[in-house]
Amino acid sequence: MRDTFIATTTALLSDDPRTAVVLADISAGDFAPAMRRHPDRVINVGIREQLMAGVAGGLALTGMRPYIHSYAPFLVDRAYEQIKLDLGHQNTGAVLVSIGASYDASNVGYTHHSPGDVALLDTLDGWTVHVPGHPDEVPALLRQAAKTDDRVYVRLSTQENKRAYGPKLQVIRRGWAGAPVVLAVGPMLDPVLAALTDLDVTVAYTQTPRPLDTAGLRSLVSRDVVLVEPYLAGTSSRLVAEALRDVPHRELHLGVSRSETRHYGSPADHAATHGLDAAGLRRSITDFLA
Amino acid sequence: MTVTTANSAGILGPLLTRLTGDEKHAPSANSTLDVLWVLYDRILRITPATVDEPDRDRFLLSKGHGPAAYYAVLAAKGFFPVEWLDDFGGRDSHLGQHPDRTMIPGVEVGTGSLGHGLGLAVGTALGLRAQGLLSAKVFVLLGDAELDEGANHEAIAYAAATKLPLTAIVIDNQSATHGWPGGIAARFIGWTVSVVDGRDQTAIELALADRDRDRPHLVVATVAPKGM
Numbered sequence: 001m002r003d004t005f006i007a008t009t010t011a012l013l014s015d016d017p018r019t020a021v022v023l024a025d026i027s028a029g030d031f032a033p034a035m036r037r038h039p040d041r042v043i044n045v046g047i048r049e050q051l052m053a054g055v056a057g058g059l060a061l062t063g064m065r066p067y068i069h070s071y072a073p074f075l076v077d078r079a080y081e082q083i084k085l086d087l088g089h090q091n092t093g094a095v096l097v098s099i100g101a102s103y104d105a106s107n108v109g110y111t112h113h114s115p116g117d118v119a120l121l122d123t124l125d126g127w128t129v130h131v132p133g134h135p136d137e138v139p140a141l142l143r144q145a146a147k148t149d150d151r152v153y154v155r156l157s158t159q160e161n162k163r164a165y166g167p168k169l170q171v172i173r174r175g176w177a178g179a180p181v182v183l184a185v186g187p188m189l190d191p192v193l194a195a196l197t198d199l200d201v202t203v204a205y206t207q208t209p210r211p212l213d214t215a216g217l218r219s220l221v222s223r224d225v226v227l228v229e230p231y232l233a234g235t236s237s238r239l240v241a242e243a244l245r246d247v248p249h250r251e252l253h254l255g256v257s258r259s260e261t262r263h264y265g266s267p268a269d270h271a272a273t274h275g276l277d278a279a280g281l282r283r284s285i286t287d288f289l290a
Numbered sequence: 291m292t293v294t295t296a297n298s299a300g301i302l303g304p305l306l307t308r309l310t311g312d313e314k315h316a317p318s319a320n321s322t323l324d325v326l327w328v329l330y331d332r333i334l335r336i337t338p339a340t341v342d343e344p345d346r347d348r349f350l351l352s353k354g355h356g357p358a359a360y361y362a363v364l365a366a367k368g369f370f371p372v373e374w375l376d377d378f379g380g381r382d383s384h385l386g387q388h389p390d391r392t393m394i395p396g397v398e399v400g401t402g403s404l405g406h407g408l409g410l411a412v413g414t415a416l417g418l419r420a421q422g423l424l425s426a427k428v429f430v431l432l433g434d435a436e437l438d439e440g441a442n443h444e445a446i447a448y449a450a451a452t453k454l455p456l457t458a459i460v461i462d463n464q465s466a467t468h469g470w471p472g473g474i475a476a477r478f479i480g481w482t483v484s485v486v487d488g489r490d491q492t493a494i495e496l497a498l499a500d501r502d503r504d505r506p507h508l509v510v511a512t513v514a515p516k517g518m
Contacts, residue, residue, distance in 0.1 A: 054412065058413020062423075063417070082409065085403055089390075
């Protein structure tokens with residue numbers, strides 16, 4: 001996904017003179033050719049994430065469309081107040097593109113993990129959040145973001161599904177008419193499908209959890225709904241509760257735990273710890289539906 | 291020591307009184323008064339008619355605390371009706387205790403939380419340069435206590451390293467809790483520096499006009515210590 005981001009954004013720099021890229025060293029080498037072609041619009045501020053977000057705010061104030069990029073914990077967690085004030089409070093926008101997700105950097109520890117990035121942006125107004133599940137979903141998201149001045153977050157990950165899907169919340173596998181609905185966000189789809197192969201449930205997918213397509217979700221749900229998110233468990237519970245507030249229903253929210261794992265290993269090891277591998281998902285979901 | 295010209299004092303005094311309902315004004319508001327007047331009277335290429343022009347000069351008030359002097363100057367220059375001053379901080383006022391760019395014509399940034407203006411100014415300067423708007427100058431005003439915020443130092447070092455043409459003004463009324471031993475200018479390595487009497491409008495004007503095209507410029511405007 002990161003390679004796709006670099007290629008698409010590099011092309012955008014040539015196609016649209018409003019485009020600017022602001023980096024804080026991460027991926028700077030990959031943008032070197034773009035920086036040579038567009039030295040005024042590809043800006044590496046060094047390891048200064050607060051400045052990166054502030055510069056995005058300033059660029060946007062002059063009418064440009066900044067894309068800013070780093071590991072999620074540095075892009076979002078560290079620069080949260082700049083995101084809140086230098087973009088939101090100024091009523092300007094930017095496209096934030098992160099890598100690392102919740103535990104892609106599984107062997108380096110919690111400093112490089114951001115399970116809370118989407119929850120942090122949920123405290124702010126007007127953010128669109130994309131969590132693509134496949135590299136081929138990324139270019140359209142980035143190109144669409146170039147056409148607006150909105151505040152957009154694109155959460156890239158090394159965890160990905162086998163195939164790409166369209167931009168809308170959609171049913172991937174339909175169960176019986178009253179079947180429980182399992183909505184998988186981004187790269188959680190393949191683990192969900194693997195976990196539930198022989199269960200009569202409806203599996204739906206979205207790559208855009210914000211704004212959550214609450215009408216689309218509501219139209220699918222009969223009684224039981226399970227959300228599986230690749231960031232903090234329960235991040236979308238408020239929105240699901242709101243969407244179904246006048247419908248008797250049961251909810252289960254699966255995602256990354258708040259407790260630190262304090263172990264290394266692979267992303268698969270971390271997924272297993274958080275119960276987000278196929279076996280863990282199956283256990284949680286069948287318990288809930290039993 | 292005070293050499294505020296009768297001219298600006300005569301215009302701004304009644305406006306400040308109108309804002310605060312008082313003959314006495316908060317020191318933080320007063321500390322910026324002469325610099326702000328010189329900027330809007332003699333330096334900035336911006337008028338009420340050009341607040342949305344892409345190539346206007348930009349002034350960013352980073353030190354959003356105590357904006358009375360800022361509001362008085364903007365009102366004096368016609369950016370908004372002087373009547374707005376009468377409801378400073380009121381429920382439906384345009385003028386808050388910190389300025390909001392979406393509510394006041396001519397205000398470039400909404401500030402209040404310290405340490406945000408310099409980064410925004412760096413981004414603004416980069417944006418103007420990228421669009422070839424080379425005649426537009428960028429000024430940002432900070433307080434000396436505000437310099438304690440670490441985010442400023444990300445911007446200070448970056449602006450110097452990339453020779454970015456912008457002017458930072460630090461109002462020094464010695465309000466930083468632990469001070470700045472060795473002086474404020476020593477923290478701005480790679481910048482050109484002018485240190486002036488923050489009440490001497492002629493000196494302020496010279497310092498603000500004195501800028502390199504290929505280096506950031508610092509003006510330290512010294513005023514009486516806070517509370518004195």
